Amino acid sequence: MAEVPRPTEKQAALPPQAIVMQMVMGAWLSQTISAVTRLNIPDLLKAYGPQTALRLIQDHDVGARPEFLERALRACASVGIFSEDAEGRFGPTAFSEVLTSSSAVSVKKLTEIFGGTWWKVWAGLPDALRTGMPQAKAQLGMEYWDYCKANPKEMEDFGEAMKSNSHLSIRGVLEHCDLSGVKKVADIGGGFGHLAIALLRRYRDLRGIVLELPDLIPIARKHLGDENPEVVSRIEFVGGDMFGEMPAADVYLMKHIIHDWDDARCIRLLSNCRAGLVGNGRVICIDAVLPPMGDTSGTPAKLLDIDMMVFIPGKERTRKQWEELYDAAGLKITSITSLHDNFGTSIVEGRKT
Ligand SMILES: C[S@@+](CC[C@H](N)C(=O)[O-])C[C@H]1O[C@@H](n2cnc3c(N)ncnc32)[C@H](O)[C@@H]1O
Structure with missing residues (x-):
C-alpha cells in the first residue's frame, strides 16, 4: 500500500489566499471523494490492485466515462486517497482503505x-x-x-452511516464505561443496535433494549447478520417514540441523540430517562462537547454543529450547556471523557441529583 503524502514545506509556505482557497475547495474535494466512493473504486483497487480508469470501467463495469473518472481519481490522488503512477494507474492507500466496505473502521x-x-x-x-x-x-x-x-x-x-462512524466511539465507551453488575442498558435512538451489541458482547449478564423509530427496526434486525445468537437473545428492539415513556433501565445510553434536538426536547429526553432509571443508575450521552468561547480547537465538532443547524433543530453544546441540560432534568454530570474519534466526541455521564 502506498505511503500517504504529507504536506511539503512548499505547501506549508503558501500565502493566506491560497490556503483559504484550499479550504473552500474542500467542498469540491468532499464531493469528488464521495462520488468515486459511490462507484466502489476504493473496494476495487483493494481487491485488484493498481488499475487505470479505463481498466476499472472495462473490467469491473464501473459506470463512468474513462477520461472523467481519470480526472476525478487524479484529484483524489493529489490528497493521498489513491496512489498514481506515470502510466495512469491508481492504487490503494491507507486513506482509500477506510473508504472500503471491508475496513474494520470503514467510513464508506x-x-x-x-x-x-x-x-x-x-x-x-x-x-x-x-x-x-x-x-x-x-x-x-x-x-x-x-x-x-x-x-x-x-x-x-x-x-449504516451511523454504524460505520461509530467504531472509535464504541471503543471509547468500552474503555471508559464500566458496566459490571449492570442488569439492563437502554440505547435510546440506538440505530442498528451497534453500541448495545458491543456492550452485550463484553458483559455476558447484561441485557439491552434499543428504542428506535418503528420503521428502522426491521432494517436493524436485517443488519444483525451473523451476530452471535446468544448476544442477539439478550437484546430487544422496541419500536416507539423516545419522547414518550422510556423502558426502565439501569443505564441509559444516548449516542448522537442530544445534539439532534433543541434544549426543551433534550430536557424532556433526559427527564424521561431520569424517570425510568432503576436505583442509582446512570444516563450516558455520547456526543460532542464544544470547547468554551475563545478556544478555537475542535473543528470537526464545530462543523458537525453546522450540520445540525442545517438539518434539524439540534446543536452541539459546551460543557456549561451540557451541565444546564442535565441540571434542568434533575441529573448531575459526574464525568466527561473526551474520545479521539471522527467528530471529537465525549462521553457525558451523569446520575440523579
Ligand atoms: C444521529 S442518529 C444516532 C444513531 C445511533 N445512536 C448512533 O449514534 O449510531 C439518531 C437516531 O435517532 C432515531 N430517532 C429519531 N427520532 C426518534 C424518535 N422520535 N424516537 C426514537 N428514535 C428516533 C433515528 O432513527 C436515528 O437512528
Missing part, C-alpha cells in the same frame, strides 16, 4: 451520504443562517426523519 457509507442527500440540504445553509430554521423541509420537501421514513433506502443508508 458516511462519505457516500455526505455527497448525496446531505449535500442537497447543505445548499440551504445561507437560509438557515438568515432564518434560524433548519433546511431539510425546504430542500427535501419534509423534515429529515420524515424523509427517512418515506425513503427506506435513505433510512438504511443513514443507519
